[in-house]
Amino acid sequence: MPSNRRVRSAASSRSRRVPRNTLSRDRIVEAALALLDEDGFEAVTMPSLAKRLEVGTMSLYRHVADKDDLVDAVAERVLSGVAVPDGDADDWEGRVVGYLRALRDAALAHPALSRILSDRGLTVGPVFEQLEAVHAVLRAAGFSDLGAVRTFYTLLTYVFGFIVWELPRVHQQPAVAYTAAWNDALDQLDPTDYPSLHALRRQLGTTASSEQFEYGLQHLVSSLRPPG
Amino acid sequence: MPSNRRVRSAASSRSRRVPRNTLSRDRIVEAALALLDEDGFEAVTMPSLAKRLEVGTMSLYRHVADKDDLVDAVAERVLSGVAVPDGDADDWEGRVVGYLRALRDAALAHPALSRILSDRGLTVGPVFEQLEAVHAVLRAAGFSDLGAVRTFYTLLTYVFGFIVWELPRVHQQPAVAYTAAWNDALDQLDPTDYPSLHALRRQLGTTASSEQFEYGLQHLVSSLRPPG
DNA sequence: TACGTTAGCGTATGTTATACGCAAGTCGCG
């Protein structure tokens, strides 16, 4: 249960004051993201983050309520780059799929984000905006309110599942080496107990790929057409 | 990156010896599961677990390599109850859907499992067996090897995403109160910034439901028919 | 009966998040 507190930005007393110096919430979030990308989620600790910023540990707490708050902020920063692409008004499929791809791409750019996303789901600030936009697109395409909700929720579920699954298995660039730990597990499957899976371990190893992503996505989208 | 070490069961030196007393790996896993269900994931610590078993903390390490190892074992125990249901040979949809439902039900029985699953994905012992069986069903239904893999991977992605999303939001019985923290977040959406989402917060609140689960699942399955 | 093996455990270590309060710098107002 991630505590949904929004204590947030202590920088909101009325007498507006220019921060004296180097440290700021943004700089902290940025550093946390860098740390996350370089050394993974468990490397993001308050001490290590402070060390990286050449600051005392407790200084961070002036700009961040909590570690939870910090992690939220990191997720927000990453996902705030995503948007529903412009496009033909009646090409709802293209626009929605474009959005979902963008979501995946954003996540792939920061593999260690997986842990964060799976804790919080996609209950992250910017995603709400995006869903608002998606909803509009679907309504315009002829979906009912409820139909639109069901539809994008279904799609989001798929994409979310795909992301959370694949991210821990990505170590390099998006197009390169998925596979790895997952492959190892597959290779160690006993051929007698798991004949099919063992024989197919090559295929299974590449399931976390753009190709598979598109496969499921296309099937799903095509089955979710508006009633009209 | 959950370290994939399988150090496992130290109880494998050749001179078979009857454990002298009360403690055993099974009892530990059982207690951990109970603790998980009662007080959530973060309550499962080695000290608290030991206290519950009325045992010293370090005693646990005689039966469990790691905390990671323990958590793996818990996941295995929960998922080992799931199976592909018997059924008509050519009713692949029914059988596969039945399996996926069973998977969700198993997870719903232990809401706090979410954290564990999202870390490990479904790379948990018993799931491999189950996939082996699912693969057989799909092959028998006319899917190619690759088609079968793509198909169940797609389905699994959806189910996995759904589960990981909904579990943290379940506090009571399966049929009763999903919604809660997620609803709170929705209620706090600014009506001017998020007109549609705000208006639809009732609908959105109940998206984590069996109905929505089936909705997506049925659409997905129907779009994934075998080539023949 | 004696010995090797192993279960249970006590202690110690290193790491974490974070409460609390001090000190020094900075701004706005007089």
Add this chain to the structure above:
DNA sequence: CGCGACTTGCGTATAACATACGCTAACGTA
């Protein structure tokens, strides 16, 4: 130009955690 309030950065302290290490005592076997 100066003063006082508010902030920022930080040092110290606490409590919880995972876990290395090594002791002790019970047990089965020879």
